[in-house]
Amino acid sequence: MERETLRYLEQLSEMYPTIGKASTEIINLQSILNLPKGTEHFMSDIHGEYEAFSHVLKNGSGAVQKKIDDVFGHTLSNADKSALATLIYYPREKMELVKKQEADMDNWFKITLYRLIEVCKTVSSKYTRSKVRKALPADYAYVIEELITEKPEVLNKEAYYESIVDTIVELGNTEDFIVALAELIQRLVIDHLHIIGDIYDRGSGAHLIMDRLCEYHSLDIQWGNHDILWMGAARGQLACIASVIRNSLRYGNLDLLEEGYGINMLPLATFAMEVYKDDPCECYVTKDCHASTETETEIAKKMHKAIMVIKFKLEGQLILKYPEFGMQDRALLDKIDYEKGTVRIDGKEYAMKDTDFPTVDREHPYELTDAEKDVMNRLRTSFRHCEKLQKHMDLMLKKGSLYKVYNGNLLFHGCVPMNEDGTFTKVRIFDGEYSGKALYDELESCVRQAYFAVDKEERERCKDILWYLWTAPDSPLYGRHKMATFERYYIDDEEMKKEYKNPYYRYIEQPEVADRVLVEFGLSGDHVHIINGHVPVHRMAGEKPVKCGGKVIVIDGGFSKTYRRETGIAGYTLIFNSYGLTLTAHEPFVSKEIAVSQEIDIVSRREAVELTDRRTLVGDTDIGKKMRERIAELKELITCYRTGVIVEKDK
Template sequence: MKKEELRYLQRLAELYPTIGKASTEIINLQSILNLPKGTEHFMSDIHGEYEAFAHVLRNGSGAVRKKIDDVFGHTLSNSDKRALATLIYYPKEKMRLVKKIEEDMENWYKITLYRLIEVCKTTASKYTRSKVRKALPADYAYVIEELITEKAEVLDKEAYYDSIVNTIIEIGRAENFIIALAELIQRLVVDHLHILGDIFDRGPGPHFIMDRLMEYHSLDIQWGNHDAVWMGAAVGQQSCIATVLRNSLRYGNQDILEDGYGINLLPLATFAMEVYKDDPCSVFEMKGTSNYNAAEKDLGQKMHKAIAIIQFKLEGQLIRRHKEFHMENRCLLHRIDPEKCTITLPDGKEYPLLDTNFPTIDWKKPYELSAGEKDVMERLESAFRNCEKLQKHMSLLLDKGGLYKTFNGNLLFHGCIPLNEDGSLKEVQIYGKTYKGKELYDVLEAYVRRAFFAVDNEEQRKGRDILWFIWASPNSPLFGKDKMTTFERYFIADKATHKEVKGAYYRLLENEEVIDSLLREFGLDPAKGHIINGHVPVHQGEGESPVKCGGKVIVIDGGFCKAYHKVTGIAGYTLVYNSYGLILCAHESFTSAEDAVSKESDIVSNRVAVHYTTKRRLVGDTDTGIALKEKIGELMQLLDAYRRGIIKEKK
């Protein structure tokens, strides 16, 4: 036995000091391998739509209703199944409504408890008792375990369970117990959650989504470009801060910053009112501002314009500082002719400007911030850096997140893999060196982490600037378009200038040879693996399918954000991967939790099998199974070492 191997086994022996303990662990692990694999739930491009996100999380994209159907079949009516599903999603709210109309609550409690217990039994059956035990709510752990565990030694099982249920009702704990069971079912129906990026921007509740994810039992996050720009803002990258503010003002979501994160926007408001007091800022109209009065809209538009001009200046400085980003064509302020009120774009075409009032621009040095703009940005940078809640949310993105993940044979990422038109991996220059494919993803993620953790100031600055690169560069795997036409959308009427052309990756999604090579690039088997990503909304209303390349690619951005519903024709896709295969779920628009409770409506509109397995997948077939098999092998070696007298038992 090699010295290193012996040293490792001696460390392992500290955890399993006897033959008996090592043997027991081998048996336990072997039993886990033969359980059905846990259900994975994939969500993408949530964009701050907290209520819809929370509902889909509660119903597991239809997984809860599927469990109810499995348990009760035709023994319950569809209306009873809907009522039970709604109760599991919203136990507190549903019971408040039931108490207003139900005459015999004691009977309702008893029927409901029995139904929930049966669903709980089925939901828990695919896990070990140890895993279920860890998921149980502390106050009712023992009682729930008694109710969902088959007890062979009890002769009159009906009387045994009746006595427990009756006691729960008699002592007035039925409602609390129902809530505990409903939340346990929600917890067990999904084993692991994948978020494929873009939690932030557009919708009003990204901070609520992040709070919810901080409490979630098992998840990973693949960063989206909108997450990256918030990460940049959190570390004080001023171009990212300006972008976050502009996006928030554009969608009328300044409440996220002020109320959600406690970031003071008064310096920007004061500056905007002073500099743009006589400017209607009409091209900076905000979306989704129905709740604002005329004065609030006027202020919002002025703030919107002020931060947009600051953003264009800061981006120009950044691009000129980093020639290797190859984004000089996005420096546009110096292309404005203030006398003619026109702009000449890099293609040589001249266009009239929709807004010609630029009081803060020095045309000799168009990218230099005015004294007032510098003061605003310094105050905002301090506010973002020192926001405790924002930093906690960023810590979650760093702890649970990354640019990509390989998991159970699937490759998960938000956007794309930069490709040349022939399908070969595109080389991208990052700070003087070129990278492609997996290596590009790895180096970009390393720089992101340096932005937060590097001690060296220059490395930290490079990391901060790379977060903006990830947000906006044509060579970014999280953006993947030829340019971000923010300036053109505000200032030029001709919509041809607003067009953002997708990269080669999106034109090659049906090319099996290319997709197979990408899966191999990330160490996956093309015969079994899938690429799962979001970022670009699928236009189902126009007949576009989210399933590409014969099922090898699944694009699950169907437009969670309300701003995209008219474009996509639905309200988002999610994906479920259980022991039977991959199921794609298309969702209807979500109105409110109140409607879901009172009307017992669900938002899963269509479930389509993407891939079914002929044999039910077990834990042993997963990445977790591979790790468990390795551990079993190591424990077998430890047993051999005990039996050969190489390592002594510690009894």
């Protein structure tokens, strides 16, 4: 036996010091391998829509309602089943309403407990007792386990369970117990959650989504370009900070910064009111927001203009600093003719809607004024010292990545940059050129070095890559030929406002290209898929989310209200359970209050993407492969015990 192998087995013997303990673990792992795989949920492009996101987690994209149907069939009315589902989603809120309507709450409590217990039995049946036990709330773990576990040794089961339920009601713990059961059901219907990018921007609840994810039992995150932007801002990258603030002002989400994260916006507001006090700032109206007072609107417009000018200066500095980024056509402040009121882009002159930029030095257009430097330094301090923001970005790092290969699926937010001929684009990152998987790996390394590099210069350089990932044409997270922010604000030419997608989005419709991408990331065979978001599926125009006969699934379905005019729905959820892949399209979520009072769930339509001939077991998954490896190692350890190569430690 090789020395390294023996050393590893000796370390393993610390965990399993006897033949008996090693054998018990083998039996345990072998039993798990034959259970149905857990249910994975995939969500993308949530864009701050907290209430809709939260409700989809609570109802398991319709899985809770289906379990209720499976358990009760026609023995309960549709009204009773809807009431039970609403109770599971919002237990405390629903019970408050019930107490106002029910005369005999003890009887309602008993009936409800029995129904919840039956649902719990069903949703927990595909897991081992050990896994269910870990999911149980600490205060009620023993009682819940007694109620949901079959006990063949109990002859009068009805009397046994009735005595437990009666005691719960008698002790006055029923409401807390119902909440515990409801939350257990919510947890068990989703075994693992994949977020395929863009938690941030557009909607106002990104911080609440991140709070929820910080407590979530099992998840991974593939960074979107909006997430990377916030990661850059949290690290103090000034161009990222300017873009985060610009986005928040554009979509009327300043509350996210000020109240959600406690970012002090007073320096920017004071500066903007001084510099642009007589400027109507007509180009800087907040999009899709009608809640502000006239005074708030005027202040927001001036802040909006102030940060826009600062943003263009900071981005220009980066473009000039890193010519390898290939973004010289995006440095436009030096292309403005202030006398004529025009700008020259790609050799053509365009009239501008605003050229009143008092802080722009025409000789040095990308330099910040002293006042602008002071504003940005104070904002950087506020972002860097926000504990909540740093906690959320820590989760992004720990649970996040640019891509993930998981159970035969390749997950990433945007694209694999391609040339017009369908080959992978070679992208220069500092001193090297990378394409395909190597490009993703190099960029992910840069993201992590932006946080952890010891060398300060390297750390600062990699922080600038976070801005590159947000906006660059060759960024796999962005994947358009330009970000036309300047044109959208200042030029009345619809063609100039267009952002053409990377050829990836055209070629990925071809099965041979999809296969090439999958092989590049180590996947091949009949049941492998690319799952990504970023570009909304224009369902109303006839576009389908499932492409290449099911090899490619795009799940950006419009969680953000901004995109619903294009998608015609309010988000997709992809579900991968032991029966196969199912895509769920959601109708808009109105509010929690209406969901509770009127027992209205999100209407979701399910479409089968790929169903398996037999149920997928844990043994068929990536975790199953690791379990088989551990079983083989434990068998080798037992052999060492029996031959005396390693001595048992605990008889």
